[in-house]
Amino acid sequence: MRRPTVRRSGVRPLDFLRESAAELSGQPVRSLLTLVGIAIGVSSVVVSVLLVTTVRFQVSDQFDARLATQVVVAPSGSDSAPGPEPESAEAPWRQDGVDRVRAIPSVTAVASTVRSQFDQVVRPNALVDPTAIPETTAVFGVDPLAVPELDGDLRGPGWSAWHAAHAERVAIVPERAAAAHGLQGVEVGDRIFISGLDFTVVGTVGPVPRLPVLETGILVPDTTLIRHFAADATTRRLLVVTQPGAAPDVAEVLAPALLPTDPAALAVSRPVSDVTLRQAVDQNLTNLGLVLGLVVAVIGSFAVANTSLASVMRRYGEFGLRRALGASPFHIGVHVLTDATLLGFGGGMIGAVAGEAIMLGVAANRHWQPVIDVRIPLLAIAVATLVGALAGAYPARVASRIEPTEALRR
Amino acid sequence: MASTPLVEATDLGKTFAGPVPVEALRDATLTIEGGEQVAIVGPSGSGKSTLLNLLGLLTDSSAGSYRLDGLDTTGLSERQRASLRAERIGFVFQEFHLMGPRSSLENTELGLLYRRFPKRERRRRAEEALVAVGLEDRIGTKVDRLSGGERQRVAIARAIVGKPRLLLADEPTGNLDEANSMAVLDLFAALREENTAQVIVTHDPLVADHCDRRITLRYGRIESGGPR
Numbered sequence: 001m002r003r004p005t006v007r008r009s010g011v012r013p014l015d016f017l018r019e020s021a022a023e024l025s026g027q028p029v030r031s032l033l034t035l036v037g038i039a040i041g042v043s044s045v046v047v048s049v050l051l052v053t054t055v056r057f058q059v060s061d062q063f064d065a066r067l068a069t070q071v072v073v074a075p076s077g078s079d080s081a082p083g084p085e086p087e088s089a090e091a092p093w094r095q096d097g098v099d100r101v102r103a104i105p106s107v108t109a110v111a112s113t114v115r116s117q118f119d120q121v122v123r124p125n126a127l128v129d130p131t132a133i134p135e136t137t138a139v140f141g142v143d144p145l146a147v148p149e150l151d152g153d154l155r156g157p158g159w160s161a162w163h164a165a166h167a168e169r170v171a172i173v174p175e176r177a178a179a180a181h182g183l184q185g186v187e188v189g190d191r192i193f194i195s196g197l198d199f200t201v202v203g204t205v206g207p208v209p210r211l212p213v214l215e216t217g218i219l220v221p222d223t224t225l226i227r228h229f230a231a232d233a234t235t236r237r238l239l240v241v242t243q244p245g246a247a248p249d250v251a252e253v254l255a256p257a258l259l260p261t262d263p264a265a266l267a268v269s270r271p272v273s274d275v276t277l278r279q280a281v282d283q284n285l286t287n288l289g290l291v292l293g294l295v296v297a298v299i300g301s302f303a304v305a306n307t308s309l310a311s312v313m314r315r316y317g318e319f320g321l322r323r324a325l326g327a328s329p330f331h332i333g334v335h336v337l338t339d340a341t342l343l344g345f346g347g348g349m350i351g352a353v354a355g356e357a358i359m360l361g362v363a364a365n366r367h368w369q370p371v372i373d374v375r376i377p378l379l380a381i382a383v384a385t386l387v388g389a390l391a392g393a394y395p396a397r398v399a400s401r402i403e404p405t406e407a408l409r410r
Numbered sequence: 411m412a413s414t415p416l417v418e419a420t421d422l423g424k425t426f427a428g429p430v431p432v433e434a435l436r437d438a439t440l441t442i443e444g445g446e447q448v449a450i451v452g453p454s455g456s457g458k459s460t461l462l463n464l465l466g467l468l469t470d471s472s473a474g475s476y477r478l479d480g481l482d483t484t485g486l487s488e489r490q491r492a493s494l495r496a497e498r499i500g501f502v503f504q505e506f507h508l509m510g511p512r513s514s515l516e517n518t519e520l521g522l523l524y525r526r527f528p529k530r531e532r533r534r535r536a537e538e539a540l541v542a543v544g545l546e547d548r549i550g551t552k553v554d555r556l557s558g559g560e561r562q563r564v565a566i567a568r569a570i571v572g573k574p575r576l577l578l579a580d581e582p583t584g585n586l587d588e589a590n591s592m593a594v595l596d597l598f599a600a601l602r603e604e605n606t607a608q609v610i611v612t613h614d615p616l617v618a619d620h621c622d623r624r625i626t627l628r629y630g631r632i633e634s635g636g637p638r
Contacts, residue, residue, distance in 0.1 A: 010524065010525075010526045012526060012528075015529070018529070022512060022516065025511075026509070026511030026512065027511070318507075318509060320507075321503075321507040321520075322520075322524075323492070323495075324495060324507075325496065325501070325521055325524060325568075326493065326496020326497070326523075326525065327492060327496075328488060328489045328492035328493075328524075329488055329492075330489070331492075403469075404468045404469075405468050405469050408507070
């Protein structure tokens with residue numbers, strides 16, 4: 001008996017794509033809803049990852065501008081350096097030492113600060129209400145150039161070296177402290193009372209980005225603080241601002257320059273290692289992006305799988321017909337897989353473009369420098385396509401196992 | 411030497427498995443020559459559709475043998491059966507089984523999709539088939555917008571576009587009025603000139619009378635008209 005010689009039937013790969021395109025366009029509402037679902041998921045990932053990248057850039061930028069250019073000197077025995085407590089409230093360094101530090105080429109600003117030993121009662125006038133519980137606030141002794149050098153927006157003349165040398169009762173009132181202690185509306189030339197002593201306001205100041213703690217108290221000359229309120233020597237600091245990247249080198253020479261006779265009496269530190277902190281932030285943000293991506297990928301795959309499975313059920317009769325026309329179970333599986341993959345690809349494309357647009361919109365709104373990394377949307381499209389294909393695998397298996405005779409009866 | 415029949419079934423049987431196995435067809439022996447038009451008649455549940463599915467290689471037989479165009483189909487893989495269906499068998503169904511959102515041309519092209527024909531060749535042949543069934547002015551029309559008779563003619567065009575050796579029709583006039591039924595029968599008659607054998611399952615005596623031969627099934631057995 002002659003064995004059959006059967007030519008293998010087949011479908012050109014392009015025809016699988018054509019059939020899927022025809023099927024998806026033939027059910028526009030269903031396809032659109034699925035595409036939108038996938039696109040929302042993909043755009044969420046793209047926005048998250050791109051925003052994370054952009055925000056990371058912003059954060060890094062701020063670290064570079066602030067923390068990475070900051071070195072702090074404290075006397076040994078202060079609350080940030082080991083050793084016996086300082087004997088004197090005076091700064092252990094002298095003005096010529098500070099001048100030498102200022103002369104270091106990569107140093108851009110130097111500011112000395114010290115806090116009062118006890119918080120003081122501050123009032124806008126001399127009247128004392130015996131029934132009221134007095135409000136107290138910190139008083140900081142700072143050098144004449146400290147506020148502008150700490151990037152503070154000083155409004156008013158401030159005090160000069162003469163005021164400092166004579167321990168004059170002049171004060172700069174930060175807006176934040178004014179709001180907290182009933183000094184709103186205080187202007188240059190007004191008088192305020194600190195523990196009963198009158199002080200002339202020589203300036204007001206908004207945020208002090210490099211040393212925000214100064215915003216919480218009243219600022220007076222270093223010498224005035226020591227004379228009238230007693231300084232807490234353990235809080236004395238010399239904040240040195242450097243050019244970007246120079247902080248480690250400046251830190252090396254700071255103590256000998258400031259106090260050549262006894263550099264060991266000073267503790268030099270950087271508030272934070274910018275590299276370590278940036279790495280930590282980078283890692284956290286990257287992990288956040290990855291987790292978001294994973295969550296959306298899982299949700300997206302269920303959406304595609306659900307749509308594909310529903311499509312298989314709806315197209316039961318069609319698959320029976322295709323089998324009658326010569327499709328093998330493999331061909332049916334590939335049809336379903338192609339549909340799901342196309343949905344993933346289409347949703348990925350729409351989502352990637354939408355995600356880019358949203359991210360650019362947010363960045364423009366927040367005045368951020370957007371970080372455009374084309375690899376992210378491309379990767380999102382690739383992942384969405386892969387997720388579509390994986391999600392279509394089970395429905396494809398179900399469809400390929402449909403009995404043609406049973407399907408044709410439906 | 412006598413020519414080989416197109417269809418040669420010997421003691422063909424089909425039993426559906428289940429808690430209570432159902433023997434839908436047994437000992438069906440029949441031959442059909444190329445170009446012959448055969449009606450299969452019988453009451454509901456007599457095994458007509460089962461026989462049609464076996465002849466169309468849509469299901470496996472449980473017993474007997476079946477040779478199509480001289481090829482023994484026993485033990486063929488599903489892929490080989492699919493290839494044989496694509497090349498040598500055409501189907502026409504009572505419910506048309508057309509793809510609604512697509513045009514007459516696209517539906518007809520489907521009959522060639524699994525034969526690796528290039529798109530342009532599929533389109534040319536589909537247009538010829540639609541002209542052959544009298545739908546030259548409905549080529550681009552979505553089948554949703556066609557009448558029942560027109561839809562069945564699209565289904566016939568899809569079945570004959572690949573020039574099959576065997577055309578299997580399950581109640582092809584079941585949903586049509588008399589005029590459209592006659593039009594379909596005229597199309598089938600024209601296919602005889604192409605040497606296409608036709609097996610038509612029908613309850614309609616008018617259709618059965620048009621055929622060369624009538625095979626009557628009852629209780630899963632061929633009662634009359636099997637072997638020539």
